[in-house]
Amino acid sequence: MSKPLKKKTYGLLAEYDSARAIYHACEQVRDAGYKVWDSHTPFAVHNLDKAMGLGPSVLPWIVFAMGMTGASLAMLLQWWTSTIDYPIVIAGKPYFSWQAFVPVTFELGVLFSAFGAVFGMLGLNRLPMWYHSLFNSERFLRHTDDKFFIAIEARDPKYDPQKTRELLERTGALHIEEVED
Amino acid sequence: MSHDHDKPFVLPADQIHIPAGSMWRKMPIIGLLLGAAGIGGAWATSHGDTHAFWYAYLVGYMVFLAFALGGLFFVILQHLVRAGWSIAVRRIAENMMITLPALCLLGLPIIFLGAHDLYHWTDVAAVEHDFMLNAKKAYLNEGFFRIRMFVYFGVWTLLSLFFYGKSTGSDGKPELGIRAAHSMRFWAAPALFLFALSLTFAAFDLLMSLDPHWFSTMFGVYYFAGSALSMFGLITLTVILLHKSGYLRGVVTTEHYHDLGKYLFGFTVFYTYIAFSQYFLIWYANIPEETMWFGYRIADDFLPLTFLLVIGRFFIPFFFLLRRGVKRNAFTLTLAAVWVLFMQVVDMFWLIQPVRAHHHALESGDHVMHMHIGAVDILALLGAAGVFIAAFTWALGRKALVPTGDPRIEESVQFENF
Numbered sequence: 001m002s003k004p005l006k007k008k009t010y011g012l013l014a015e016y017d018s019a020r021a022i023y024h025a026c027e028q029v030r031d032a033g034y035k036v037w038d039s040h041t042p043f044a045v046h047n048l049d050k051a052m053g054l055g056p057s058v059l060p061w062i063v064f065a066m067g068m069t070g071a072s073l074a075m076l077l078q079w080w081t082s083t084i085d086y087p088i089v090i091a092g093k094p095y096f097s098w099q100a101f102v103p104v105t106f107e108l109g110v111l112f113s114a115f116g117a118v119f120g121m122l123g124l125n126r127l128p129m130w131y132h133s134l135f136n137s138e139r140f141l142r143h144t145d146d147k148f149f150i151a152i153e154a155r156d157p158k159y160d161p162q163k164t165r166e167l168l169e170r171t172g173a174l175h176i177e178e179v180e181d
Numbered sequence: 182m183s184h185d186h187d188k189p190f191v192l193p194a195d196q197i198h199i200p201a202g203s204m205w206r207k208m209p210i211i212g213l214l215l216g217a218a219g220i221g222g223a224w225a226t227s228h229g230d231t232h233a234f235w236y237a238y239l240v241g242y243m244v245f246l247a248f249a250l251g252g253l254f255f256v257i258l259q260h261l262v263r264a265g266w267s268i269a270v271r272r273i274a275e276n277m278m279i280t281l282p283a284l285c286l287l288g289l290p291i292i293f294l295g296a297h298d299l300y301h302w303t304d305v306a307a308v309e310h311d312f313m314l315n316a317k318k319a320y321l322n323e324g325f326f327r328i329r330m331f332v333y334f335g336v337w338t339l340l341s342l343f344f345y346g347k348s349t350g351s352d353g354k355p356e357l358g359i360r361a362a363h364s365m366r367f368w369a370a371p372a373l374f375l376f377a378l379s380l381t382f383a384a385f386d387l388l389m390s391l392d393p394h395w396f397s398t399m400f401g402v403y404y405f406a407g408s409a410l411s412m413f414g415l416i417t418l419t420v421i422l423l424h425k426s427g428y429l430r431g432v433v434t435t436e437h438y439h440d441l442g443k444y445l446f447g448f449t450v451f452y453t454y455i456a457f458s459q460y461f462l463i464w465y466a467n468i469p470e471e472t473m474w475f476g477y478r479i480a481d482d483f484l485p486l487t488f489l490l491v492i493g494r495f496f497i498p499f500f501f502l503l504r505r506g507v508k509r510n511a512f513t514l515t516l517a518a519v520w521v522l523f524m525q526v527v528d529m530f531w532l533i534q535p536v537r538a539h540h541h542a543l544e545s546g547d548h549v550m551h552m553h554i555g556a557v558d559i560l561a562l563l564g565a566a567g568v569f570i571a572a573f574t575w576a577l578g579r580k581a582l583v584p585t586g587d588p589r590i591e592e593s594v595q596f597e598n599f
Contacts, residue, residue: 046597056505064503091467099464102457 008181010133011037011153012164013140014173019045022148025171026051029150032167036156040134040143062120063113070112074105133181140179151179190591196432197582205426206578212571219564226556235295236537237558241565242287243388243529244411247404248569249284250380251412252277253337254405256344257376260362261369266440268593269433272583273416275348276576281341283572285334287565291387292330296323301540302393313394313470321393329386333379340372351586358586380405391536395474399459406452407528413444414521419577421511421518429582432594435509439598442508445517449502453495477539478531482552490531493524526562530554 016022019041026039030053039052078101082088087095122128134140134151143149150173152164161178168176199205220238227234255274259267296303301314302321308314314321347365351357381401389400397403420437423429463471479487498517507513538550583590 044599046599060505091465093467099461102461 009154009161010136010179010181011151011156011159012161012168013134013137013177013179014150014152014168014171015139015175016148016150016172017146017174019043019148021172022150023048023051025150025168025173028171029152029167032158034152034156034158034164036159037150037152040140040149040151042144042146042148057124059117059120059124063116066116066120067109067113070115071105071109073112074108075101078104133179136180137177139175139177154181190594192432192583192585192590192594196428196430197585199428199578199582203426203578205423205574208574209571209578212567212569212574214567216564216567216571219560219562219567221564223557223560223564226560230557231295231298232537232540233553233555233557234561235291235298236533237561238295238565239291239299239387240526240529240533240558241562242284242291243404243533244526244562245280245565245569246284246288247408247411247525247529248277248415248573249280249341250337250376250405251408251410251415252279253281253341253344253376254380254409255412255416256348257340257369257372260344260365261373263366265589265592266437266596268587268590269429269583269596270416270420270437270441271587272348272581273419273577274412275345275584276573277412277415278341279345279576280569280572281337283568285338287568288330288334292327296326300326300390300393302390317393321390326386329382333383336375336379340375343368344372348584348587349580352581352584354586355588358584359588361586362588377405380408388532391533392474392539394470397459397463397471397474399455399462402455403452403459406448406455407525410445410448410452410521411525413441413448414518414525417441417445417514417518418522421515423582424511432583434594434596436596436598438511438514439505439508442502442514442517445498445514445521446502446508449495449498449521453499456494477542477550478535481550483531483535483538483550486527486531486552489527490524493520493527498524530558534558 014025016025022039022041023045026048029037030051039048041048075098079096082097083095089095090097090100093100134149139147140149150168150171152159152168158164165176219241223237224234227237252274255267256271256278258264259271259274291299302308302317303323303326308318308321319325344365347361351361384401384404388404389396417438420429420433420441424433460475463475477483498521501513501520502508502517507517534552535550538552542548542550587593
């Protein structure tokens with residue numbers, strides 16, 4: 001006989017009906033000191049990242065590192081193939097004709113930067129993600145349509161089922177529900 | 182985020198007008214004095230060496246012509262693509278553009294007095310004995326050169342007067358501004374054609390024909406890339422200086438800095454692409470009449486200058502401007518803009534002066550490329566700077582610092598980068 005699974009709480013989900021409302025709600029949640037929470041809007045709301053107190057992304061550094069790696073690898077590959085592995089004199093030019101290697105170096109730098117940007121973005125967003133607790137909420141489906149949501153997760157150190165709910169009520173949420181994990 | 186469409190959008194008058202007592206309003210006189218002193222001083226210090234004088238004059242002229250043409254390009258482009266962000270800084274570019282009539286006048290001495298010292302192909306006897314120059318005679322002859330220069334000067338003057346007149350004419354009159362905006366957008370496309378053709382051929386005639394045996398179809402774009410780059414540098418610098426003196430605050434914001442910084446970065450890459458492509462094709466084909474142009478630029482004294490060009494035009498600004506924070510900070514952006522302007526001077530020097538050194542190396546028989554930077558070079562540069570500064574600051578003080586009649590000025594002032 002298996003014991004019935006104890007249901008865990010993912011967090012609290014608050015619903016708003018305008019960009020203005022969620023913008024100010026985010027400022028209040030940010031000022032209350034919460035860290036593990038997110039907002040969901042049907043379209044990009046300007047400066048919502050500032051209202052949420054999000055810092056700059058580390059993605060540019062990943063892109064830069066990948067770009068430099070790609071460019072270096074390209075130059076290294078061409079140097080090795082044309083001076084050590086299989087040296088051929090082409091048009092009377094030196095084996096290591098860096099001028100001829102610039103286009104490939106540039107292209108590989110761009111290619112690796114693009115890989116860094118796309119896969120780095122996916123990685124930082126933990127995508128692809130096959131399951132997300134918020135979809136347990138029926139109302140949440142409207143976040144791609146006309147509703148705005150703030151979700152504060154239970155694993156946030158400041159999370160308290162009662163106090164967090166009161167905070168969200170003060171922000172003017174139209175509806176608050178507890179979401180299962 | 183808040184828009185109040187019931188009230189008309191009005192900018193604070195003390196932020197967009199430079200009052201009569203300001204230092205900015207004295208700059209036209211200072212500029213004229215500097216121009217006269219610079220050009221006069223350059224003539225005096227050249228001690229009758231007309232070669233030295235005219236080469237130095239051409240360096241200064243091409244540096245400042247680049248700003249004016251860059252300003253014209255900026256204005257045409259922003260109208261063509263109906264850009265919203267740039268309206269708050271467009272008047273700065275318009276003021277740079279309206280220096281074109283003055284710079285056309287400054288170009289007349291090159292056509293009528295300096296051509297024989299600068300351009301070998303004006304020597305009819307030498308052309309007769311030179312197979313290649315003889316073949317190019319139909320294009321490279323003094324009569325046609327003068328006609329072409331007058332066409333370029335005419336086109337530039339007309340375009341700059343048209344866009345300047347339309348824009349300043351609707352200052353403070355939004356009802357006129359809508360019609361002016363449509364009219365400028367309509368004419369922007371043909372204007373860009375005229376601009377591209379006139380700039381390309383002017384670069385061929387004024388710079389490339391210094392070495393008439395050499396040719397590169399990319400040369401016009403090369404001059405354009407440097408021109409656009411230095412124009413963005415000067416817009417940035419002007420806005421920062423105006424902010425320091427207490428103007429345009431809350432009108433031109435960090436968001437506009439960021440976009441100007443992006444343009445500086447973008448055109449750094451564009452310049453590198455053009456400059457490297459020009460070098461790359463010539464290096465690959467390895468045809469003597471083409472490679473010698475680079476050959477004497479990497480010889481002797483000019484080799485360090487060529488390295489400076491590669492590092493200073495690409496590596497330094499590229500890595501410096503990569504980060505977002507650098508483009509949003511007035512101090513770091515000032516550093517970038519000043520560096521870009523300095524490199525434009527280096528670039529023009531690198532394009533022009535090696536030709537004279539090459540002539541000298543061949544004529545004197547020692548076959549060594551000597552680089553001289555003397556009082557005549559610095560004074561000629563200051564002289565051209567004086568004329569440009571006089572016209573530019575006169576225009577700055579004459580009208581509002583932003584096109585207040587533009588129907589989308591509010592959009593531009595409140596613009597934010599994502």
